[in-house]
Amino acid sequence: MKKLFSLVVISxxxxxxxxxxxxxxxxxxxxQQELTDKLTQISKTASFNGFGVALVNDKEVLxxxxxxxxxxxxxxxxxxxxxxxxASVSKxxxxxxxxxxxxxxxxxxxxxxxxxxxxxxxxxxxxxxPITIRHLVTHxxxxxxxxxxxxxxxxxxxxxxxxxxxxIDISPTKFNPPSTKxxxxxxxxxxxxxxxxxxxxxxxxxxxxxxxxxxSNVGTSLAALVLEKAVGTTYGKFTTQYILRPLKMNSSGWxxxxxxxxxxxxxxxDKQTSYPYYSLIxxxxxxxxxxxxxxxxxxxxxxxxxxxxxxxxxxQSYREYFTPQLTAENFINRSSSECSDEYNIGITxxxxxxxxxxxxxxxxxxxxxxWFFRDKRMGRYFIxxxxxxxxxSGKDQKAIYDLxxxxxxxxxxxxxxxx
Numbered sequence: 001m002k003k004l005f006s007l008v009v010i011s012x013x014x015x016x017x018x019x020x021x022x023x024x025x026x027x028x029x030x031x032q033q034e035l036t037d038k039l040t041q042i043s044k045t046a047s048f049n050g051f052g053v054a055l056v057n058d059k060e061v062l063x064x065x066x067x068x069x070x071x072x073x074x075x076x077x078x079x080x081x082x083x084x085x086x087a088s089v090s091k092x093x094x095x096x097x098x099x100x101x102x103x104x105x106x107x108x109x110x111x112x113x114x115x116x117x118x119x120x121x122x123x124x125x126x127x128x129x130p131i132t133i134r135h136l137v138t139h140x141x142x143x144x145x146x147x148x149x150x151x152x153x154x155x156x157x158x159x160x161x162x163x164x165x166x167x168i169d170i171s172p173t174k175f176n177p178p179s180t181k182x183x184x185x186x187x188x189x190x191x192x193x194x195x196x197x198x199x200x201x202x203x204x205x206x207x208x209x210x211x212x213x214x215x216s217n218v219g220t221s222l223a224a225l226v227l228e229k230a231v232g233t234t235y236g237k238f239t240t241q242y243i244l245r246p247l248k249m250n251s252s253g254w255x256x257x258x259x260x261x262x263x264x265x266x267x268x269x270d271k272q273t274s275y276p277y278y279s280l281i282x283x284x285x286x287x288x289x290x291x292x293x294x295x296x297x298x299x300x301x302x303x304x305x306x307x308x309x310x311x312x313x314x315x316q317s318y319r320e321y322f323t324p325q326l327t328a329e330n331f332i333n334r335s336s337s338e339c340s341d342e343y344n345i346g347i348t349x350x351x352x353x354x355x356x357x358x359x360x361x362x363x364x365x366x367x368x369x370x371w372f373f374r375d376k377r378m379g380r381y382f383i384x385x386x387x388x389x390x391x392x393s394g395k396d397q398k399a400i401y402d403l404x405x406x407x408x409x410x411x412x413x414x415x416x417x418x419x
Contacts, residue, residue, distance in 0.1 A: 028414040032063055035407040039400065043067035046396045048386035049268050050078025052292030053400065055408055056300040056379040058307050062411040063404075064296040070265040070385065072274065080293040083251060083264045084383055085279075086368045087361025090288035091220050092302070093239055095137055095348030097227055099317040100242045107230040109134040109320075109347075113222065116229040119193035121222065123204040131209045136216075136223035137347045138325045142209045143219040147172075148198040149191055149282070153217075154364070155181045157256060157277035165276040168269075170364045175278060184235070187281045188222055213330050213345065217285040220348065224284030235284050243312060247297045252290035255279065259289045267365020268386040275365045286363060292381065295370070299379040303372055321347045322357065339371075362388075378408050 043051065050068035054061065066079040101107050112130040113121055121131060123142045135141035151174045156165055159178060166175055182190075190196040192203055205214055224235040231238050236254040244252050253259045256279065266274040280287040290298075304310045305318035313321065324344035328334065335342050341350025341359050351357045358371035368383040382400065384393075 025414060028411065031407065031410050031414060035063060035403060036065060038403050039067050042396065042399055047389040047392040048384040049271055050082065050265060051384045052078065052080065052082065053404060054292050054296035054299055054381035055404055056296060056303055057412045057415065058303050058377040060415060061296040061300050062408065062415060064292050066292055078265065081251065081263055081291050083259050083289050083291055084366060084385060085363060086288050086290055086383060087286045087363040087366060089359050089361040089368045089370050090284065090286050091348045092359050093243060093288060094220055094223055094284055095321055096243055096312060097239050098133060098137055098223060099313055099321055099347060101227050101231050103314060103317055107133060113226050116226045119189045121192045123209055124201050125204065125206060126208045129209045133223060133226055135210050136219045138345050139213050139215050139219065140210050140330060141216060141219045142205045142207050143203060143216050143222065144205050144214055145217050146200055146203045148200065149218045152176060153280055153282050154278050155281060157279060181281060184221065184225055184281065188225055191218060211330065212332060213326055215342065217282060221282040221285040246312060247301055249290065249294035249297055252288065252294045254283050254287055265385045269365060271386060286361065295381045299370055299381050303379040306372065321349060324351050380404055
Protein backbone atom coordinates (compact mmCIF):
# COMPACT_ATOMS: atom_id res chain seq x y z
CA MET A 1 0.00 0.00 0.00
CA LYS A 2 1.30 3.44 -0.88
CA LYS A 3 2.48 5.69 1.87
CA LEU A 4 -0.44 7.55 3.37
CA PHE A 5 -0.42 11.26 3.96
CA SER A 6 -1.37 12.73 7.34
CA LEU A 7 -4.20 14.83 6.01
CA VAL A 8 -7.74 15.00 7.26
CA VAL A 9 -8.99 13.32 4.10
CA ILE A 10 -7.33 10.09 5.08
CA SER A 11 -10.09 9.59 7.56
CA UNK A 12 -12.10 8.24 4.64
CA UNK A 13 -9.93 6.25 2.29
CA UNK A 14 -10.80 3.47 -0.10
CA UNK A 15 -9.13 0.18 0.69
CA UNK A 16 -7.38 -1.89 -1.94
CA UNK A 17 -9.89 -4.73 -1.81
CA UNK A 18 -10.78 -5.75 -5.34
CA UNK A 19 -14.42 -6.50 -4.69
CA UNK A 20 -15.66 -3.96 -2.14
CA UNK A 21 -15.00 -0.35 -1.27
CA UNK A 22 -14.97 0.36 2.44
CA UNK A 23 -14.54 3.56 4.37
CA UNK A 24 -12.27 3.31 7.38
CA UNK A 25 -11.67 5.40 10.43
CA UNK A 26 -8.74 7.68 10.95
CA UNK A 27 -7.50 5.31 13.65
CA UNK A 28 -7.48 2.43 11.13
CA UNK A 29 -5.36 4.46 8.70
CA UNK A 30 -2.99 5.55 11.45
CA UNK A 31 -2.58 1.94 12.52
CA GLN A 32 -1.69 0.97 8.96
CA GLN A 33 0.90 3.75 8.96
CA GLU A 34 2.39 2.47 12.22
CA LEU A 35 2.84 -0.94 10.63
CA THR A 36 4.39 0.64 7.55
CA ASP A 37 6.88 2.56 9.68
CA LYS A 38 7.93 -0.51 11.63
CA LEU A 39 8.31 -2.70 8.55
CA THR A 40 10.31 0.07 6.89
CA GLN A 41 12.75 -0.05 9.79
CA ILE A 42 13.18 -3.79 9.36
CA SER A 43 13.81 -3.36 5.63
CA LYS A 44 16.80 -1.11 6.31
CA THR A 45 18.78 -3.95 7.88
CA ALA A 46 17.10 -7.03 6.44
CA SER A 47 19.12 -9.79 4.81
CA PHE A 48 17.01 -9.52 1.63
CA ASN A 49 16.88 -6.57 -0.74
CA GLY A 50 13.12 -6.31 -0.99
CA PHE A 51 9.97 -7.92 0.32
CA GLY A 52 6.22 -7.69 -0.04
CA VAL A 53 3.39 -8.45 2.36
CA ALA A 54 -0.39 -8.67 2.41
CA LEU A 55 -2.83 -9.17 5.27
CA VAL A 56 -6.54 -10.03 5.04
CA ASN A 57 -9.42 -11.09 7.24
CA ASP A 58 -12.40 -12.96 5.80
CA LYS A 59 -14.06 -9.73 4.64
CA GLU A 60 -11.41 -7.46 3.14
CA VAL A 61 -7.78 -6.62 2.53
CA LEU A 62 -6.44 -4.99 5.68
CA UNK A 63 -2.93 -4.20 4.47
CA UNK A 64 -0.58 -4.59 1.52
CA UNK A 65 2.81 -3.06 0.86
CA UNK A 66 6.35 -3.50 -0.38
CA UNK A 67 9.65 -2.59 1.27
CA UNK A 68 13.31 -2.25 0.44
CA UNK A 69 14.84 -2.36 -3.02
CA UNK A 70 13.50 -3.99 -6.16
CA UNK A 71 16.43 -3.21 -8.44
CA UNK A 72 19.87 -2.39 -7.02
CA UNK A 73 21.10 -1.01 -10.38
CA UNK A 74 18.32 1.56 -10.69
CA UNK A 75 17.60 1.93 -6.95
CA UNK A 76 13.94 1.23 -7.74
CA UNK A 77 11.93 0.68 -4.58
CA UNK A 78 10.08 -2.53 -3.87
CA UNK A 79 6.38 -1.60 -3.73
CA UNK A 80 3.03 -3.36 -3.66
CA UNK A 81 3.14 -3.10 -7.48
CA UNK A 82 6.52 -4.81 -7.89
CA UNK A 83 6.22 -7.97 -10.00
CA UNK A 84 7.89 -11.23 -8.99
CA UNK A 85 7.58 -14.92 -9.68
CA UNK A 86 6.04 -16.65 -6.66
CA ALA A 87 7.39 -20.18 -7.27
CA SER A 88 5.30 -23.05 -5.86
CA VAL A 89 2.61 -20.83 -4.39
CA SER A 90 1.54 -20.93 -8.05
CA LYS A 91 0.37 -24.51 -7.49
CA UNK A 92 -2.62 -23.28 -5.51
CA UNK A 93 -3.95 -21.89 -8.79
CA UNK A 94 -3.86 -25.34 -10.39
CA UNK A 95 -6.33 -26.64 -7.82
CA UNK A 96 -8.72 -23.76 -8.46
CA UNK A 97 -8.45 -24.23 -12.22
CA UNK A 98 -9.09 -27.98 -12.12
CA UNK A 99 -12.13 -27.51 -9.90
CA UNK A 100 -13.46 -24.75 -12.18
CA UNK A 101 -13.06 -27.08 -15.15
CA UNK A 102 -14.95 -29.75 -13.20
CA UNK A 103 -17.77 -27.27 -12.54
CA UNK A 104 -17.90 -26.55 -16.27
CA UNK A 105 -18.31 -30.27 -16.96
CA UNK A 106 -14.98 -30.55 -18.77
CA UNK A 107 -13.35 -33.12 -16.47
CA UNK A 108 -13.69 -34.97 -13.20
CA UNK A 109 -11.08 -35.25 -10.46
CA UNK A 110 -11.24 -39.03 -10.62
CA UNK A 111 -10.80 -39.25 -14.39
CA UNK A 112 -7.67 -41.04 -15.56
CA UNK A 113 -5.07 -38.81 -17.19
CA UNK A 114 -4.99 -41.16 -20.19
CA UNK A 115 -8.50 -39.96 -21.07
CA UNK A 116 -7.05 -36.59 -22.09
CA UNK A 117 -3.43 -37.13 -23.11
CA UNK A 118 -2.10 -38.13 -26.52
CA UNK A 119 0.81 -39.99 -24.92
CA UNK A 120 1.01 -42.71 -22.30
CA UNK A 121 1.70 -41.94 -18.66
CA UNK A 122 1.78 -44.88 -16.26
CA UNK A 123 4.01 -46.21 -13.52
CA UNK A 124 5.97 -49.08 -15.11
CA UNK A 125 6.03 -50.86 -11.75
CA UNK A 126 2.21 -50.73 -11.61
CA UNK A 127 1.10 -50.54 -15.26
CA UNK A 128 -2.39 -51.76 -14.42
CA UNK A 129 -3.07 -48.94 -11.90
CA PRO A 130 -4.32 -45.79 -13.64
CA ILE A 131 -3.09 -42.36 -12.60
CA THR A 132 -5.95 -39.92 -12.00
CA ILE A 133 -6.23 -36.15 -11.89
CA ARG A 134 -6.86 -36.39 -8.14
CA HIS A 135 -3.56 -38.22 -7.76
CA LEU A 136 -1.77 -35.39 -9.58
CA VAL A 137 -3.26 -32.58 -7.50
CA THR A 138 -2.65 -34.37 -4.18
CA HIS A 139 0.94 -35.44 -4.95
CA UNK A 140 0.07 -39.13 -4.83
CA UNK A 141 0.53 -39.93 -8.54
CA UNK A 142 3.88 -41.75 -7.98
CA UNK A 143 5.40 -39.36 -10.55
CA UNK A 144 8.56 -37.80 -9.13
CA UNK A 145 10.98 -35.07 -10.17
CA UNK A 146 13.99 -36.53 -11.96
CA UNK A 147 17.35 -34.96 -12.67
CA UNK A 148 16.20 -34.45 -16.26
CA UNK A 149 13.25 -32.39 -15.03
CA UNK A 150 15.33 -30.38 -12.55
CA UNK A 151 18.16 -29.59 -14.96
CA UNK A 152 16.02 -28.70 -17.99
CA UNK A 153 13.12 -26.74 -16.52
CA UNK A 154 14.74 -23.35 -15.82
CA UNK A 155 15.41 -21.27 -18.94
CA UNK A 156 17.17 -17.91 -19.26
CA UNK A 157 15.22 -15.02 -20.75
CA UNK A 158 18.06 -13.80 -22.99
CA UNK A 159 21.64 -14.52 -24.07
CA UNK A 160 23.30 -11.62 -22.24
CA UNK A 161 26.41 -12.96 -20.45
CA UNK A 162 25.21 -16.41 -21.47
CA UNK A 163 28.42 -18.37 -20.84
CA UNK A 164 28.75 -16.94 -17.35
CA UNK A 165 25.08 -17.35 -16.47
CA UNK A 166 24.99 -20.98 -17.55
CA UNK A 167 27.67 -21.70 -14.97
CA ILE A 168 25.88 -20.14 -11.98
CA ASP A 169 25.26 -22.79 -9.35
CA ILE A 170 21.56 -23.13 -8.56
CA SER A 171 21.70 -26.80 -7.57
CA PRO A 172 19.78 -29.06 -7.91
CA THR A 173 18.46 -27.09 -10.90
CA LYS A 174 20.48 -25.29 -13.56
CA PHE A 175 20.05 -22.46 -16.02
CA ASN A 176 19.52 -23.33 -19.69
CA PRO A 177 19.87 -21.13 -22.81
CA PRO A 178 16.73 -19.54 -24.30
CA SER A 179 16.97 -21.84 -27.32
CA THR A 180 16.00 -24.82 -25.14
CA LYS A 181 12.53 -23.46 -24.33
CA UNK A 182 9.87 -25.87 -25.60
CA UNK A 183 6.08 -26.17 -25.15
CA UNK A 184 4.80 -27.69 -21.92
CA UNK A 185 3.27 -30.65 -23.79
CA UNK A 186 6.58 -31.59 -25.41
CA UNK A 187 8.47 -31.16 -22.14
CA UNK A 188 6.18 -33.52 -20.27
CA UNK A 189 6.01 -36.03 -23.12
CA UNK A 190 9.80 -36.20 -23.31
CA UNK A 191 9.93 -36.83 -19.57
CA UNK A 192 7.00 -39.20 -18.99
CA UNK A 193 6.12 -41.04 -22.20
CA UNK A 194 7.84 -44.40 -22.58
CA UNK A 195 9.18 -43.26 -25.94
CA UNK A 196 10.18 -39.85 -24.67
CA UNK A 197 13.66 -38.49 -25.30
CA UNK A 198 14.37 -38.06 -21.57
CA UNK A 199 12.18 -40.85 -20.27
CA UNK A 200 13.39 -42.94 -17.35
CA UNK A 201 11.65 -45.43 -15.13
CA UNK A 202 13.09 -43.34 -12.30
CA UNK A 203 10.42 -40.77 -13.11
CA UNK A 204 8.06 -43.04 -11.17
CA UNK A 205 8.47 -44.16 -7.58
CA UNK A 206 8.17 -47.65 -6.17
CA UNK A 207 4.82 -46.71 -4.63
CA UNK A 208 1.48 -47.51 -6.23
CA UNK A 209 -0.41 -44.51 -7.69
CA UNK A 210 -2.78 -43.10 -5.08
CA UNK A 211 -1.00 -44.69 -2.13
CA UNK A 212 1.75 -42.34 -0.98
CA UNK A 213 2.36 -38.60 -0.73
CA UNK A 214 5.46 -37.62 -2.70
CA UNK A 215 5.72 -33.93 -3.61
CA SER A 216 5.94 -33.63 -7.37
CA ASN A 217 6.46 -30.51 -9.45
CA VAL A 218 6.24 -32.38 -12.72
CA GLY A 219 3.05 -34.12 -11.57
CA THR A 220 1.27 -30.85 -10.88
CA SER A 221 2.34 -29.43 -14.24
CA LEU A 222 0.90 -32.57 -15.81
CA ALA A 223 -2.42 -31.72 -14.14
CA ALA A 224 -2.30 -28.35 -15.92
CA LEU A 225 -1.65 -30.07 -19.25
CA VAL A 226 -4.58 -32.44 -18.67
CA LEU A 227 -6.74 -29.39 -17.99
CA GLU A 228 -5.59 -27.83 -21.28
CA LYS A 229 -6.68 -30.89 -23.21
CA ALA A 230 -9.98 -31.05 -21.35
CA VAL A 231 -10.97 -27.40 -21.87
CA GLY A 232 -9.43 -26.86 -25.31
CA THR A 233 -7.27 -23.84 -24.50
CA THR A 234 -3.97 -23.12 -22.81
CA TYR A 235 -3.57 -23.17 -19.06
CA GLY A 236 -2.52 -19.53 -19.14
CA LYS A 237 -5.63 -18.43 -21.03
CA PHE A 238 -7.96 -20.53 -18.91
CA THR A 239 -6.60 -19.29 -15.58
CA THR A 240 -6.56 -15.71 -16.82
CA GLN A 241 -10.21 -15.96 -17.87
CA TYR A 242 -11.53 -17.73 -14.79
CA ILE A 243 -9.16 -16.62 -11.99
CA LEU A 244 -6.91 -13.64 -12.68
CA ARG A 245 -9.37 -11.37 -14.49
CA PRO A 246 -12.38 -12.01 -12.21
CA LEU A 247 -10.20 -11.05 -9.24
CA LYS A 248 -8.85 -8.02 -11.13
CA MET A 249 -5.31 -9.36 -10.81
CA ASN A 250 -4.45 -7.19 -13.78
CA SER A 251 -0.71 -7.04 -13.09
CA SER A 252 -0.34 -10.83 -13.10
CA GLY A 253 0.41 -13.39 -15.77
CA TRP A 254 2.33 -16.51 -16.75
CA UNK A 255 5.02 -14.98 -18.97
CA UNK A 256 7.14 -11.87 -19.23
CA UNK A 257 4.97 -10.75 -22.15
CA UNK A 258 1.87 -10.84 -19.92
CA UNK A 259 3.15 -8.36 -17.33
CA UNK A 260 4.62 -4.85 -17.22
CA UNK A 261 8.27 -5.82 -17.28
CA UNK A 262 9.33 -2.36 -16.08
CA UNK A 263 7.87 -3.33 -12.68
CA UNK A 264 9.60 -6.73 -12.56
CA UNK A 265 12.12 -7.30 -9.81
CA UNK A 266 15.35 -9.16 -10.45
CA UNK A 267 16.09 -11.85 -7.90
CA UNK A 268 19.35 -11.90 -6.00
CA UNK A 269 22.01 -14.37 -4.92
CA ASP A 270 22.88 -11.95 -2.12
CA LYS A 271 22.25 -8.25 -1.55
CA GLN A 272 24.87 -7.29 -4.15
CA THR A 273 24.56 -9.94 -6.86
CA SER A 274 21.55 -10.45 -9.09
CA TYR A 275 20.53 -13.58 -10.93
CA PRO A 276 19.79 -13.36 -14.66
CA TYR A 277 16.13 -13.26 -15.64
CA TYR A 278 14.65 -16.73 -16.04
CA SER A 279 11.37 -18.56 -16.57
CA LEU A 280 10.11 -22.14 -16.24
CA ILE A 281 9.05 -24.55 -18.96
CA UNK A 282 6.84 -26.21 -16.34
CA UNK A 283 5.38 -22.82 -15.57
CA UNK A 284 2.10 -24.00 -13.98
CA UNK A 285 3.96 -25.52 -11.03
CA UNK A 286 5.89 -22.36 -10.18
CA UNK A 287 5.76 -19.57 -12.72
CA UNK A 288 3.03 -17.11 -11.81
CA UNK A 289 4.29 -13.52 -12.05
CA UNK A 290 2.36 -11.21 -9.77
CA UNK A 291 2.43 -8.38 -7.23
CA UNK A 292 1.69 -8.06 -3.54
CA UNK A 293 -1.33 -5.97 -4.47
CA UNK A 294 -2.72 -8.70 -6.72
CA UNK A 295 -1.86 -11.38 -4.18
CA UNK A 296 -3.85 -9.51 -1.55
CA UNK A 297 -6.90 -9.98 -3.77
CA UNK A 298 -6.06 -13.64 -4.28
CA UNK A 299 -5.48 -14.21 -0.55
CA UNK A 300 -8.82 -12.56 0.23
CA UNK A 301 -10.65 -14.75 -2.29
CA UNK A 302 -9.18 -17.93 -0.82
CA UNK A 303 -10.14 -17.13 2.75
CA UNK A 304 -13.62 -16.13 1.60
CA UNK A 305 -13.84 -19.43 -0.24
CA UNK A 306 -12.84 -21.32 2.88
CA UNK A 307 -15.72 -19.74 4.80
CA UNK A 308 -18.25 -20.32 2.00
CA UNK A 309 -18.21 -16.85 0.46
CA UNK A 310 -15.85 -17.22 -2.49
CA UNK A 311 -16.65 -15.92 -5.95
CA UNK A 312 -14.49 -18.08 -8.22
CA UNK A 313 -15.90 -21.49 -7.31
CA UNK A 314 -19.10 -22.88 -5.89
CA UNK A 315 -19.31 -23.57 -2.17
CA GLN A 316 -19.12 -27.29 -2.93
CA SER A 317 -15.97 -26.90 -5.03
CA TYR A 318 -14.28 -24.79 -2.38
CA ARG A 319 -15.18 -27.44 0.19
CA GLU A 320 -13.35 -30.01 -1.96
CA TYR A 321 -10.40 -27.67 -2.45
CA PHE A 322 -9.96 -27.20 1.30
CA THR A 323 -10.71 -30.76 2.42
CA PRO A 324 -7.59 -32.69 3.50
CA GLN A 325 -7.50 -35.60 1.08
CA LEU A 326 -5.05 -37.96 2.76
CA THR A 327 -4.68 -40.01 5.94
CA ALA A 328 -1.67 -41.08 7.99
CA GLU A 329 -1.19 -44.21 5.89
CA ASN A 330 -0.45 -42.03 2.83
CA PHE A 331 2.71 -40.65 4.42
CA ILE A 332 6.15 -42.12 5.00
CA ASN A 333 7.91 -39.22 6.76
CA ARG A 334 5.11 -36.93 7.88
CA SER A 335 6.01 -33.45 9.05
CA SER A 336 4.43 -32.57 12.38
CA SER A 337 5.32 -28.87 12.15
CA GLU A 338 2.42 -26.44 12.36
CA CYS A 339 4.19 -24.32 9.73
CA SER A 340 4.77 -27.12 7.22
CA ASP A 341 2.41 -27.29 4.25
CA GLU A 342 2.99 -31.03 3.85
CA TYR A 343 1.20 -32.53 6.85
CA ASN A 344 -1.81 -33.05 4.61
CA ILE A 345 -3.01 -31.82 1.26
CA GLY A 346 -6.24 -30.52 -0.21
CA ILE A 347 -6.48 -29.96 -3.96
CA THR A 348 -2.97 -28.41 -4.27
CA UNK A 349 -3.53 -26.61 -0.95
CA UNK A 350 -1.23 -27.72 1.88
CA UNK A 351 -2.13 -28.17 5.53
CA UNK A 352 -0.01 -27.92 8.66
CA UNK A 353 -0.41 -30.22 11.65
CA UNK A 354 -2.68 -27.76 13.49
CA UNK A 355 -5.09 -27.45 10.56
CA UNK A 356 -3.88 -24.07 9.34
CA UNK A 357 -3.20 -24.12 5.63
CA UNK A 358 -1.35 -22.52 2.75
CA UNK A 359 1.65 -23.04 0.50
CA UNK A 360 5.32 -22.10 0.34
CA UNK A 361 7.53 -21.51 -2.67
CA UNK A 362 11.19 -21.11 -3.50
CA UNK A 363 13.24 -20.57 -6.65
CA UNK A 364 16.64 -18.98 -7.34
CA UNK A 365 16.68 -15.67 -5.47
CA UNK A 366 13.25 -15.77 -3.87
CA UNK A 367 10.99 -17.26 -1.23
CA UNK A 368 7.22 -16.92 -0.88
CA UNK A 369 4.45 -18.11 1.42
CA UNK A 370 0.69 -17.74 1.62
CA TRP A 371 -0.76 -18.93 4.92
CA PHE A 372 -4.15 -18.95 6.61
CA PHE A 373 -5.01 -19.16 10.29
CA ARG A 374 -8.47 -20.61 10.82
CA ASP A 375 -9.17 -19.46 14.38
CA LYS A 376 -8.11 -15.88 13.64
CA ARG A 377 -9.76 -15.82 10.20
CA MET A 378 -6.49 -14.37 9.02
CA GLY A 379 -4.64 -14.67 5.72
CA ARG A 380 -1.00 -13.62 5.36
CA TYR A 381 1.23 -13.32 2.27
CA PHE A 382 4.99 -12.78 2.28
CA ILE A 383 7.64 -12.75 -0.46
CA UNK A 384 11.32 -11.80 -0.73
CA UNK A 385 13.53 -11.22 -3.79
CA UNK A 386 16.84 -12.55 -2.39
CA UNK A 387 18.24 -15.98 -1.57
CA UNK A 388 17.62 -17.09 1.99
CA UNK A 389 20.50 -16.40 4.38
CA UNK A 390 20.47 -19.23 6.92
CA UNK A 391 21.98 -17.02 9.63
CA UNK A 392 19.73 -13.98 9.45
CA SER A 393 16.76 -14.38 7.11
CA GLY A 394 14.81 -16.48 9.59
CA LYS A 395 15.19 -13.77 12.22
CA ASP A 396 14.02 -11.13 9.76
CA GLN A 397 11.06 -13.28 8.76
CA LYS A 398 10.04 -13.79 12.37
CA ALA A 399 10.23 -10.08 13.09
CA ILE A 400 8.02 -9.38 10.08
CA TYR A 401 5.55 -12.12 11.00
CA ASP A 402 5.37 -10.90 14.60
CA LEU A 403 4.45 -7.42 13.40
CA UNK A 404 1.89 -8.72 10.92
CA UNK A 405 0.28 -10.87 13.61
CA UNK A 406 0.21 -7.99 16.10
CA UNK A 407 -1.24 -5.51 13.63
CA UNK A 408 -3.69 -7.98 12.20
CA UNK A 409 -5.46 -8.02 15.56
CA UNK A 410 -5.58 -4.23 15.65
CA UNK A 411 -6.65 -3.74 12.05
CA UNK A 412 -9.18 -6.56 12.18
CA UNK A 413 -10.78 -5.05 15.27
CA UNK A 414 -10.87 -1.55 13.76
CA UNK A 415 -12.18 -2.89 10.46
CA UNK A 416 -15.13 -4.62 12.14
CA UNK A 417 -15.81 -1.55 14.28
CA UNK A 418 -16.53 0.52 11.16
CA UNK A 419 -18.97 -1.95 9.62
